[in-house]
Amino acid sequence: MKSTAAAPVVYIEEIASRVGQEVTVRGWIYNKRSSGKLQFLMVRDGTGTLQVVVFQKNVSAPLFQAVDRLTQESSVVVTGRVRADERAPGGYEMDASDVQILQVAEPYPITPKDHGVPFLMEHRHLWLRSSRQRAILRIRHEIIKACRDFYDSRGFTLVDTPIFTPAACEGTTTLFETRYFDDTAYLTQSGQLYNEATAAAFGKSYCFGPTFRAEKSKTRRHLMEFWMVEPEVSYAELDDIMALAEEFISEIVQKVVVGRRTELATIERDVGRLENVRPPFPRLSYDEAIRLLQEKGLPIQWGDDFGGDEETQLSQQFDRPVMVHRYPSKLKAFYMQPDPQRPEVALCVDVLAPEGYGEIIGGGERIHGHDLLLNRIQEHKLPAEAFRWYLDLRKYGSVPHSGFGMGIERVVAWICGLEHVRETIAFPRMLYRIYP
Amino acid sequence: MKSTAAAPVVYIEEIASRVGQEVTVRGWIYNKRSSGKLQFLMVRDGTGTLQVVVFQKNVSAPLFQAVDRLTQESSVVVTGRVRADERAPGGYEMDASDVQILQVAEPYPITPKDHGVPFLMEHRHLWLRSSRQRAILRIRHEIIKACRDFYDSRGFTLVDTPIFTPAACEGTTTLFETRYFDDTAYLTQSGQLYNEATAAAFGKSYCFGPTFRAEKSKTRRHLMEFWMVEPEVSYAELDDIMALAEEFISEIVQKVVVGRRTELATIERDVGRLENVRPPFPRLSYDEAIRLLQEKGLPIQWGDDFGGDEETQLSQQFDRPVMVHRYPSKLKAFYMQPDPQRPEVALCVDVLAPEGYGEIIGGGERIHGHDLLLNRIQEHKLPAEAFRWYLDLRKYGSVPHSGFGMGIERVVAWICGLEHVRETIAFPRMLYRIYP
Numbered sequence: 001m002k003s004t005a006a007a008p009v010v011y012i013e014e015i016a017s018r019v020g021q022e023v024t025v026r027g028w029i030y031n032k033r034s035s036g037k038l039q040f041l042m043v044r045d046g047t048g049t050l051q052v053v054v055f056q057k058n059v060s061a062p063l064f065q066a067v068d069r070l071t072q073e074s075s076v077v078v079t080g081r082v083r084a085d086e087r088a089p090g091g092y093e094m095d096a097s098d099v100q101i102l103q104v105a106e107p108y109p110i111t112p113k114d115h116g117v118p119f120l121m122e123h124r125h126l127w128l129r130s131s132r133q134r135a136i137l138r139i140r141h142e143i144i145k146a147c148r149d150f151y152d153s154r155g156f157t158l159v160d161t162p163i164f165t166p167a168a169c170e171g172t173t174t175l176f177e178t179r180y181f182d183d184t185a186y187l188t189q190s191g192q193l194y195n196e197a198t199a200a201a202f203g204k205s206y207c208f209g210p211t212f213r214a215e216k217s218k219t220r221r222h223l224m225e226f227w228m229v230e231p232e233v234s235y236a237e238l239d240d241i242m243a244l245a246e247e248f249i250s251e252i253v254q255k256v257v258v259g260r261r262t263e264l265a266t267i268e269r270d271v272g273r274l275e276n277v278r279p280p281f282p283r284l285s286y287d288e289a290i291r292l293l294q295e296k297g298l299p300i301q302w303g304d305d306f307g308g309d310e311e312t313q314l315s316q317q318f319d320r321p322v323m324v325h326r327y328p329s330k331l332k333a334f335y336m337q338p339d340p341q342r343p344e345v346a347l348c349v350d351v352l353a354p355e356g357y358g359e360i361i362g363g364g365e366r367i368h369g370h371d372l373l374l375n376r377i378q379e380h381k382l383p384a385e386a387f388r389w390y391l392d393l394r395k396y397g398s399v400p401h402s403g404f405g406m407g408i409e410r411v412v413a414w415i416c417g418l419e420h421v422r423e424t425i426a427f428p429r430m431l432y433r434i435y436p
Numbered sequence: 437m438k439s440t441a442a443a444p445v446v447y448i449e450e451i452a453s454r455v456g457q458e459v460t461v462r463g464w465i466y467n468k469r470s471s472g473k474l475q476f477l478m479v480r481d482g483t484g485t486l487q488v489v490v491f492q493k494n495v496s497a498p499l500f501q502a503v504d505r506l507t508q509e510s511s512v513v514v515t516g517r518v519r520a521d522e523r524a525p526g527g528y529e530m531d532a533s534d535v536q537i538l539q540v541a542e543p544y545p546i547t548p549k550d551h552g553v554p555f556l557m558e559h560r561h562l563w564l565r566s567s568r569q570r571a572i573l574r575i576r577h578e579i580i581k582a583c584r585d586f587y588d589s590r591g592f593t594l595v596d597t598p599i600f601t602p603a604a605c606e607g608t609t610t611l612f613e614t615r616y617f618d619d620t621a622y623l624t625q626s627g628q629l630y631n632e633a634t635a636a637a638f639g640k641s642y643c644f645g646p647t648f649r650a651e652k653s654k655t656r657r658h659l660m661e662f663w664m665v666e667p668e669v670s671y672a673e674l675d676d677i678m679a680l681a682e683e684f685i686s687e688i689v690q691k692v693v694v695g696r697r698t699e700l701a702t703i704e705r706d707v708g709r710l711e712n713v714r715p716p717f718p719r720l721s722y723d724e725a726i727r728l729l730q731e732k733g734l735p736i737q738w739g740d741d742f743g744g745d746e747e748t749q750l751s752q753q754f755d756r757p758v759m760v761h762r763y764p765s766k767l768k769a770f771y772m773q774p775d776p777q778r779p780e781v782a783l784c785v786d787v788l789a790p791e792g793y794g795e796i797i798g799g800g801e802r803i804h805g806h807d808l809l810l811n812r813i814q815e816h817k818l819p820a821e822a823f824r825w826y827l828d829l830r831k832y833g834s835v836p837h838s839g840f841g842m843g844i845e846r847v848v849a850w851i852c853g854l855e856h857v858r859e860t861i862a863f864p865r866m867l868y869r870i871y872p
Contacts (some may be wrong), residue, residue, distance in 0.1 A: 011591060011639065013615045026671040028636070028833045046639025046670065047591060074834035077671075105832045125633040125825045126832060134637060148584065154482060155447060158577045162863040163599075163646050163661055166870050176664045178623070180660075181652070187614070194863060197561040197872075200464070201570055203447065203482025210599050210645060216617070224616075225599055234482065235462040235513075262516050389561045390872035396562060397464045397511035397540045426634060427598040434602050434621050436633075436825035 007079050007281040012048030013090050015082055024079045025050060025094065028129070029070050029105075039067050041096075042089070043078060044129075051093040052078050058097055067099055073129070075102035090430065117422075124427060125436045135263035136423055139256055140412045146255040146394055147229045147406075148208065150248055156231060157202040160209060161191030167386030169315050174213045176224075187212040190405055193335075195232035197367060199401055200393060206231040218431050220420040221358055223409055225429040232403030238347040238365050241402040242323055245361050246281045247352055248406070249321055253277040268416045273355065276319045286327045286345065291315055305331045306350075311358040318354055325349040334376040337400075349404070357414035363404020370394035443515050448484030451518055451528050460515045461486060461530065464565075465506050466771075467540075468754045475503050477532075478525070479514060480565075487529040488514045494533060494689040503535055507521070511538035553858075554794035560863060561872045571699035572859055574849045575692055582691040583665045583842075584644065586684055592667060593638040596645060597627030603822030610649045623648040626841055629771075629826050631668035632802060635837055636829060654742065654867050656856040657794055659845055661865040668839030674783040674801050677838040678759055681787055681797050682717045684842070685757055689713040693853055705853045709791065712755045722781065726749055741767045742786075747794040754790055761785040770812040773801040773836075787842070793850035799840020 007022045014026075027045030034040070037056040042049055056064050059339040068074065084249055115230040120127045127133055151158070162337075163179075176187040176296060181284050191207035198205040205338070208229040215222055231248075233241065257264070257274050264271055284292070293300050293310055315322060326345040329338055336346035348364030367373045373394055377387050412424035422428045427436065442603070443458045451461075463481030469474070473492040478485055492500050516532040546566070549589055556563045585856065600614075600621040612623040627643035634641040634842055644665045667684075669677065693700070693710050700707055705855055720728070729736050729746055736746060742760075751758060762781040765774055769865055772782035784800030803809045813823050820827075848860035858864045863872060 013591065024833070027639075046593075046635075046637060046641075073833040075835045103834050108832055123825075123828075125630075125828060128634060137595055137638075138593060141588075144594060145584070146580070147587060152577075152581060155449060157482075158580060159573055159862045160646075160663060162865055162870075163648075164865050164870050166872075176614045176616070178612045179871055180612070181650075181867060183870060193559075194872075198564060198862060199482075201482060201564040202573075203463075205482075210596075212599075214617075227596060331752040336516060373590060373766050386871075389559075392559075392561060396544055397509040398539050399462070401509045426595045429598055429600050431617060434598075434616055434619060435822075436602075436630075 002188070008172045012043075012045045012050045015048070015050060015090075018082045020082065020083050020091070022079065022081050022097070023094075024077060025052075026077045027075070029072055029074045029076060029348070031072070032067060032070060035073075041067070041076070041078070041099075043076065043250060050091065051088045051090070052080065052096050052099075053093055054096045054099060058095070058390050059099065063099060068099055069104060070101065070103045072108040073105040073126075075105070076100065077102065111268070121422070121428075122435070128426060133423065135260075135266040136412070136418070137426060138263050139260050139267075139416055140408070140424060142254055142256050142260045143412060143415065144208075144408065146228075147408075148250075150251055151206045151229075151231060151430055154204070156204040157198070159195070159198040159202065159205045159207060160312050161188065161194035161198075161207040162412065163188050163209070168384055174215050176212050176214050179181070189213055191230050192232065192403060192405065195230055195403055196390070196393055196401060198399070199232040199234045199403070200399070204233050211309075216431065221308065221410060221413075222420075223421055223425065223430060226421075226425075227408040227410065228405045230403060230405040232401065234399050234401045234426075236365075236402040237400055238325065238349065238402060241363055241365075241404055242283065242325065242349050243408075244280045245323065245349070245363070245404055246321075249281075249351065249361070249411075252411070253415060264400040264416075267416055273319070274415065277321065277354075279381055281320055281351070282318050282322045282326050284322055286324060289324050292317065303328055308358060311352050312356040315352040315354050316356050321351050321353050321360070323349050323351050332364070334380040334382065335366050335373065337367050338372075347402075351404075353410070353414040355414065355417070357410065358412065360410045361404050361406045363402065365400060365402040368398045368400050369392060370398065382410060389415075448479075448481045448486045451484065451486055451526075454518045455520050455528070456518065458515065458533070459530075460513060461488075462513045463511070465508055465510045465512060467508070468506060470504060470569055477503070477506070477512070477514070477535075479512065485526065487524045487526070487530055488516065488532050488535075490532045490535060494531070494696060495535065502537055505540065507541045508536065508544040509541040509562075511541070512536065512866040513538065521549050525809045535660065557864075557869060558871070564862060567702055569859065571677070571696075572848070572852050572854070573862060574699050575696050575703075575852055576844070576860060578692050578696045579688055579848060579851065580644075580663075582688040583684075583844075585691075586687055587640075587642045587665075587667060590640070592640040592642045593634070595631070595634040595638065595641045595643060597623050597624065597630035597634075597643040599645070606812070609736050610651050612648050612650050621677075625649055626664065627666050628668065628817065628839060628841065631666055631839055632829055632837060633824070635668040635670045635839070636833070636835070640667070640669050652867065656858075657744065657846060657849075659857055659861065659864055659866060662857075662861070663844040664841045665844065666839060666841040668837065670835050670837045671851075672838040673836055674785065674838060676738070677799055677801075677840055678719065678761065678785055681759065681785070681799070681840055681842075682715045682757075685717075685787065685847075686714050688847070689851060700852075703852055705851075709755070710851065711758065713790075717756055717787070718758045720750075720758055720760050722760060725760050725803060728753065737762055739766075744794060748792040749786050751788040751790050752792050757787050757789050757796070759785050759787050768800075770816040770818065771802050771809065773803050774808075782837075787840075789846070789850040791850065791853070793846065796846045796850065797840050797842045799817075799838065801836060801838040804830060804836050806834065 030044040031042035039054040041052040066396040079098040080094040080096040351361035466480040467478035475490040477488040513536040514532040515534040787797035845860040
């Protein structure tokens, strides 16, 4: 949309380079105050917020009155000269010479008063316009970009794995299913099995896409639909992917700290805690973790799985993520390679974020022997026919290989210091919510 | 995995920087020939292929015999000195001092003889190891990266839109549905409606993820599951997004031409045709397109939609993509803004790739008036309740806005010059195929 004036249209993020020039900004009223002959409009355009000053003497009387009636989120195209002014929020303001009003918004449902979460979720499509939600989603964008850049710059090939799958990767109880013409398809829970095929083709590969779990649980760490990044490396063993995970997480966090300092300030995140996140991360065997939890007084025995409480307790012991390795095989998925020194434990690792954020990465070495894998598939009563292609990978040049999956929403929650994953994605899908 | 020797482990892509050094490479036998006291192993590791020369005198007799028995795709860790040699494929070779055999592969099902497509699709997990398939998927990776870099570098915010949606974006006949606890969810066909909410929050946004269409059709241009990148820009009108589309496609194509020259050569793509793809693209109104098709003798009338034949015919008239704009509104989705000059046509655009590849982009200006949009929702018999949030966007600061969607698989097919989209993604989902 052109303005009616001849000034160039600019985004607020570039306003500092426009001082002294007449420009047009297109956006929405975020806030407004008036003092008689002056009106101060806080205009947001999605890239920033700019104070626009409308002097009564600079515009027609009807326009000045119309500006006075502007409501929150009304859409406006403002033209005027940009001025540096220390008193203005952000350091710049615009002296308006013209205000074009596109729509005076109806009374905006989200006001500065405290709304309950259900109300905000019901209005998620509007709630996204708030400074806080925008800051979180920009940090999410930075995290996703950092993930991709990490693998792209290290010679990994991105290979998108399918959403529709003929079989469950980790059991069938938490699968969403759909009619696929005359067949049934399940929505993927992980791209890992397919990554194992692509890692044999490309050496190093990764996938990054949405995954699904129909878990009938309402916790602050679960969504039904969440995004995962999953690297897989042929010839890599447990130590190799622990080193990769450590380097990966550190790079992401430091990129956010540098690139999204403004947004971290907006949401009042303690950046000092993030700056700690550098290698080496503490490594703890499952055995050591059990002893530590028992010392803390938790009623846990060797062989028990960790729940939210145990993860929180463990992760609070360290100022950076902790890598817990070699869980009992029976707690883990069927494809985990047993430790040759101690076959009752698996060559696997979970990475727990600090500050009580729990598991953000799970991975390990995959079984590469054909017969052992076939036994495990049978023991787990999985449909062998659906895994025929997966077993093939163990017939034609099988090699040790390892990888992991990292859940993006949990990482966003941790890096942003959020209480609940529901704010980490634009339109969260929860137990009782698929709207909007 | 470490080698038994002490040499550093390297990837073949970095072999040129290792001339004169002893290194270890880990991979698979791609090909093999012997000449008495010499064996030539073509070893691939996913990043490249290296000729490894095993001299009988350099290894033990049992090892030399074992090397002689290696089959295609057997997994090996080879150690030796790197040598520049013009006669070697790629210009370098390795004099092996050690060969560690991990697995002698069973007879590999994919041989140089001509296999039918059903057989190759059934073995897609192995077919991906071929030079041609790897080249295509690396080009796909480059295209995806170029798409993201394009928007990231232009101030767009990536906002992932949901896969589970409560309603259909463009009609209900081609939706996959799933039980969502006590409710029904539909798999997304496009993130556009959600993009319109996020463009109002961020000014410029994009989504990039898998989308789904249950079309009971078997054509060379359709998959059930395909990836789309969809930008949306507040305050943008039809001309603005036509310019964006033109710049976008040109940048992607030129990045592939520069960055993936080797892979384009592997698949024998005519790069000259891609080098033409630069602005400006020809712009053709629907009216003009109809006249052109009638001149070519096609039995088409004003008001008819274009099928594959018409798209192919049109796109063959130009040496670069052609932008066809202002189709009759009744051919397009309910949310298309009518042309104020001529309300029977919509402010929309389809971009058709050259060389007969058909539509790769569809988009336009969205209705921004509340009442008109509500009328259209009712006319199309869509469930108004599910669109309540979408109508909200027209109440709180509605602005003209536009965007488009680009299907990745069709772009990969075009850039690679493929006959069928089934080779553009690692694990294509087609009418009768969800395996592997």
